[in-house]
Amino acid sequence: MERNIMMAGFGGQGVMTMGKLLAEATSEATDLAVTFFPSYGAAMRGGTANCFVVISDDEIGAPVSYSLEDLIVMNGPSLHAFIDNVKPGGNLFINSTIVTDPIERDDVTVVEAPVTQMAIDMGNERALNIIMLGVYVGFTEAVPEEVIIKGIEHKFEKKPKLIAPNVDAFKKGLEIGKAARK
Amino acid sequence: MADRVFMKGTEAIAEAATRAGCRFFAGYPITPQNEIPEYFARRMPEVGGTFVQGESEVASVNMLYGAASTGIRAMSSSSSCGISLYSEGVSYCASARIPMVYVNVQRGGPGIGAIQPAQQDYLQATKASGNGGFRMIVLAPSTVQECVDMTYEAFDLAFRDENPVLVLTDGVMGTMMEPVVLPPMKSDEELKELRDAYKHRAIIGHPLGQQAYCRPGSVGTGQEEVNKEAVKLYATWDKDVRVEEFMMEDAEIVFAAYGISARISRAVIKELRAQGIKAGMIRPITISPFPYETFKNLDFNRVKGILDVEMSIPAQMRWDLDYAIQGACPIKECLRSGGQLLTNDQVMKAAQELIKEVL
Numbered sequence: 001m002e003r004n005i006m007m008a009g010f011g012g013q014g015v016m017t018m019g020k021l022l023a024e025a026t027s028e029a030t031d032l033a034v035t036f037f038p039s040y041g042a043a044m045r046g047g048t049a050n051c052f053v054v055i056s057d058d059e060i061g062a063p064v065s066y067s068l069e070d071l072i073v074m075n076g077p078s079l080h081a082f083i084d085n086v087k088p089g090g091n092l093f094i095n096s097t098i099v100t101d102p103i104e105r106d107d108v109t110v111v112e113a114p115v116t117q118m119a120i121d122m123g124n125e126r127a128l129n130i131i132m133l134g135v136y137v138g139f140t141e142a143v144p145e146e147v148i149i150k151g152i153e154h155k156f157e158k159k160p161k162l163i164a165p166n167v168d169a170f171k172k173g174l175e176i177g178k179a180a181r182k
Numbered sequence: 183m184a185d186r187v188f189m190k191g192t193e194a195i196a197e198a199a200t201r202a203g204c205r206f207f208a209g210y211p212i213t214p215q216n217e218i219p220e221y222f223a224r225r226m227p228e229v230g231g232t233f234v235q236g237e238s239e240v241a242s243v244n245m246l247y248g249a250a251s252t253g254i255r256a257m258s259s260s261s262s263c264g265i266s267l268y269s270e271g272v273s274y275c276a277s278a279r280i281p282m283v284y285v286n287v288q289r290g291g292p293g294i295g296a297i298q299p300a301q302q303d304y305l306q307a308t309k310a311s312g313n314g315g316f317r318m319i320v321l322a323p324s325t326v327q328e329c330v331d332m333t334y335e336a337f338d339l340a341f342r343d344e345n346p347v348l349v350l351t352d353g354v355m356g357t358m359m360e361p362v363v364l365p366p367m368k369s370d371e372e373l374k375e376l377r378d379a380y381k382h383r384a385i386i387g388h389p390l391g392q393q394a395y396c397r398p399g400s401v402g403t404g405q406e407e408v409n410k411e412a413v414k415l416y417a418t419w420d421k422d423v424r425v426e427e428f429m430m431e432d433a434e435i436v437f438a439a440y441g442i443s444a445r446i447s448r449a450v451i452k453e454l455r456a457q458g459i460k461a462g463m464i465r466p467i468t469i470s471p472f473p474y475e476t477f478k479n480l481d482f483n484r485v486k487g488i489l490d491v492e493m494s495i496p497a498q499m500r501w502d503l504d505y506a507i508q509g510a511c512p513i514k515e516c517l518r519s520g521g522q523l524l525t526n527d528q529v530m531k532a533a534q535e536l537i538k539e540v541l
Contacts (some may be wrong), residue, residue: 020359027188027361036188036359060451062359064523 001057003142004065008050008082009074009095017071019051022133025151026143048077055142061082065113072117072136073099074128093136095128097109111139118172127169134173139180145170152166185332186361191326191351192259194362195285196221198333199257203368203376204283206229206256208245210264210267213297214353215287218259239264243271249276253380255337255373260311260390261353262303263294265311265371272346273312277408281340281380285333285349287356290520299353301441304498307350308470315409315415320348320470322380322440326360328467334365339422341380343415352493354442354523416471425473426465429455434484435463435522435537438503439491440466443524445490450529459537469499477506482483487540488513489533495519512540 005022009015016038022034038051054060066085072093073079079099086092088107099117113135119128130152137145149167156162189197196218199207209224219235226233232249236242242258249256260268265286275282288303290296307320319339321332332349340347368376426444429451430436437447444465454461465474477488490500490513497515504513516532519522 004500023359024188027186034188034361038357058452059448060360060445062446062526063354063360064525066525135209166364 002060002114003055003140004057004067005053005070005072005136006049006050006065006068006082006085007047007053007072007074008078011047011049013074014084015074016051017051018129018133019053021148021155022136022143023053023055025147025154029147029150032057033060034144035060036041037063048081049084050078057162058144062121070136070140070142072132074132075099076101079103091140092115093132093139095132111135111177113176116171119169122169122172124165124169125175127166130166130169130174134170134175135177135180136173137162137170138177140177145174147165183400185363187364188359189326189362190217190359191329191355191357192217192287193221194326194330194364195259195333195351195356196225199255199283199337200225200229200231201367202334203255203339203373204257204337205229205254205281205373206234206246206249207231207258208234208236208242208256209258209260210242212235212261214289214299214356214433215259215261215285216231217356218285218287225463227490239267240271241269243268244274246282246284247271247275247280249440250280251278253377255283255341255376257283257285259287260289262289262291262300264411265303265306267518270313272318273314273316275346276316276318276412276531277314279344279412281337281339281344282346283333283336283349284346285351286349287501288352288494296521297353299355299442299493300359300519300521301352301443301493301498301521302519303350304492304494305501306383307348308472308502310525311346311348316412317470318346319343319419319422319468320350322350322467322469323355323461324441324444324465324467326355326481328363329355330364334532340378343418345412353521357409397505401453419445419471423473423475424467425476426463426467427476428463428465429466430462432460432484434486434541435462435533436480436485436488437461437463437491437533438466438488438499438501439463440469443491443493446524446526446529447489449526450533453526453530454533457525459533459541461533466499469502472502473504474502474506477503478508480507482507484511485511487511487536489516489529489536490514491516491524491529493518493522493524512536514539 096112097114115128291302323329
């Protein structure tokens with residue numbers, strides 16, 4: 001089974017960090033094949049940023065796919081740019097604080113989470129990406145949740161103060177993701 | 183898995199080179215390979231090596247020429263249009279038989295080209311990386327793990343042959359991250375031994391009158407001697423041809439692809455097999471020396487068509503395929519360029535068109 005995941009949003013929303021955390025944690029804690037591929041070129045805060053993660057129990061071909069199992073959109077322009085790349089039956093994860101346009105497809109499962117607002121409410125504005133990763137893992141179970149928690153601990157090894165708030169943010173997201181499964 | 187490290191292709195190349203004993207790097211920035219010099223800038227001081235950001239590509243390749251001629255393991259990297267500027271220096275190293283290693287993380291072309299990934303430098307890499315008709319072993323990795331393994335080995339090949347070696351990769355492999363297992367770090371003692379074994383050739387301060395072997399060109403009959411010696415070396419490379427045959431036992435449709443295109447083709451071949459189509463792939467791992475025999479010896483009663491998959495327009499490896507099979511079966515091209523990545527769907531569509539035409 002191969003999952004092709006694309007994450008997209010504004011530069012500064014932590015899209016690359018979200019993808020890299022998912023991929024690196026998967027590489028470290030599982031035997032699965034995994035790739036991370038960032039878009040590159042002229043990038044800036046407020047511009048667009050996107051990346052691809054592929055997770056598979058077999059060798060991975062292209063690290064980039066326009067036929068996605070999962071699409072995570074953190075802003076409006078990304079929704080319009082990439083929604084057609086989701087396979088029928090695929091999943092669409094939306095940052096519903098700022099993505100308010102109607103979804104013009106009825107053959108994908110839409111999971112909404114107001115992650116920008118949640119991060120502000122938690123007093124940790126930058127954690128919107130970690131909350132969204134929680135939503136994603138809670139809903140898809142693409143990897144066990146412990147894999148990401150270990151990944152967060154590893155990522156913030158040198159800034160241990162940041163571990164607890166980020167694990168909290170991840171768990172908040174997990175709850176939403178799990179609830180959406182039902 | 184404990185010994186897996188999740189690394190970017192470019193950084194994995196730089197770490198592999200360091201572990202292989204590379205102690206000198208000179209280069210000039212260019213996307214998409216900047217993490218290689220960046221990594222070396224940090225890493226070389228840690229191992230007692232030297233990192234130089236040259237004032238240009240021309241300066242960098244000539245520093246590499248100088249460093250490698252002392253018997254130290256030295257390398258450089260650049261991308262496509264930057265590599266063009268290396269031509270003179272690489273040709274001089276080939277003439278002087280200098281064991282230097284360099285990496286081309288390909289982007290678009292010709293000219294300055296798109297900064298996005300491409301495989302647009304095949305002919306340059308395999309046929310004419312500079313003037314004078316010299317040849318090199320050119321390794322073409324298809325995974326980040328192969329980027330590591332081939333960079334590590336490139337130094338051994340360069341020193342064995344006393345000739346430049348090129349690792350030809352692209353912006354996808356350079357930029358993507360994948361789990362790798364890193365090779366062991368060569369110890370200072372090992373490196374000293376390797377350098378001592380090269381003393382007969384190196385310019386390391388010989389006493390006056392005792393000439394070093396290194397020769398940046400010759401006059402009179404010397405030139406022809408240099409050319410003849412080079413040809414003798416190239417003739418030994420039959421043993422170095424490396425090729426992967428994937429699902430080829432009964433294949434009727436044969437994909438020909440190297441590097442990034444090969445890993446995409448592999449996924450498509452598995453899908454085709456699931457549909458009952460007998461597809462397989464021949465993947466040149468060394469694109470120089472090219473595995474002509476593998477293609478030439480195909481059973482053309484069985485093989486009905488070849489799909490040449492390249493991220494280059496026009497097709498370039500096609501020349502080697504045509505030379506190898508001499509029209510024995512149809513060849514169809516599946517190409518993208520200018521930063522447009524081949525996807526599984528595009529390759530699948532091209533494969534299905536070929537199947538319709540020949541099966």
